[in-house]
Amino acid sequence: MQAKRRAFILGLGALSLSACVGGGGRSMGGVVSRAAEPGMSPVPNAGFDAWVASYKTRAAGRGIAASTLDSAFRSAGFLPGVVERDRNQTEFTRTLEDYLAIAASPDRITKGRASLARHRTTLSAIESRYGVEAEVVTAVWGLESQYGERRGTVPVISALATLAYDGRRGAFFEQQLTAALRILQNGDTTPANMTGSWAGAMGHTQFIPTSYLEYAVDFTGDGRRDIWADDPTDALASAAAYLSRAGWRKGQPWGVEVRLPAGFNTALAGRGKGRAPSDWAALGVTTADGGRLPNHGAGSILIPQGPSGPAFLIFNNFNAIARYNNAVNYVIGVGHLSDRLRGAGPLRASFPPDSAGLTMQDRQELQRRLTAAGFDTEGSDGVIGAKTRAAIEGFQRARGMAVTGEPSAALLQTLRG
């Protein structure tokens, strides 16, 4: 089975995570609106038009009808904003601590519990059919589109055609474009309703077109697999169907937080280094509260921020979530959020201080004090992003200090006055 999307193709989940780390990001909420983002409306482009003409010939050879092509491309066009987003993707790895501060923020947990309650009947039916727990499906939904609030407003045919024409990953996006046209040809949705992220991830659970064709399901029974509608039923069932096909085992955890013994050999940790829980127990590993490890078959130990941070024993279901998005932080994010939606508390272990020597509490205090001093970080989630850096620069400039924009223990001391 092919991964739902490559890690570098950011679905909205990833995008909303990036966006909100601007500053201390307060709410990730956003309301789906039809207003086009800058650069996300078609502009004339002769090279693009010529490419579309040649593409139509290729698509016809792959079984896309002329009528489908005509209606799909009638209002489609080149989107400069898509090319800009594709060029400006920055590759950086957020720490698990920062990632979880956003992925399992108090706001996302509260909204998730409300969504779970509101859609309980549907989610229970989905759980019965596909064997994936309601909390897990809801957690995927929460990370991918903030429970449907951020499904994406970019016209998908235009976005995919622009990326296929632009050519940086042309073959991949041409394949996605053809898949999107097949979806339209099947009558599942209309060109106007087929919106998504700038990279073509669509609907509540941000499926790319090829994954949609393979895994989306019609759970409402109206004959259409509608993952774009306000009603999330088909999208949630599609996510469950995907996880089920990826090998999800109902009743088993994705993983559990564990406590490592002093002097644990960290070379034993890592994905793929599986051992029976009894073997881990013999090495001194316990649950986070010192109890006996559960047995769900062989599991691996993960220590994403080293042995002084939280440790996890991961099982088969970790790999099922990884088929959705193969990034350790994402999988732990979905897993931990699902645990929180089920009523579990925060992680037991604390994270080590960051490279500036600051803990999460220090960074939150820094943001609160900057904001109180008149340099708004727009929230105090402890995640240092562009807004916090700008606030630090403003403070440093006003005080005649060297302008670095970097958080530090000395800066925090200055702010404490």
Ligand SMILES: [Ca+2]
């Ligand atoms: Ca349906």
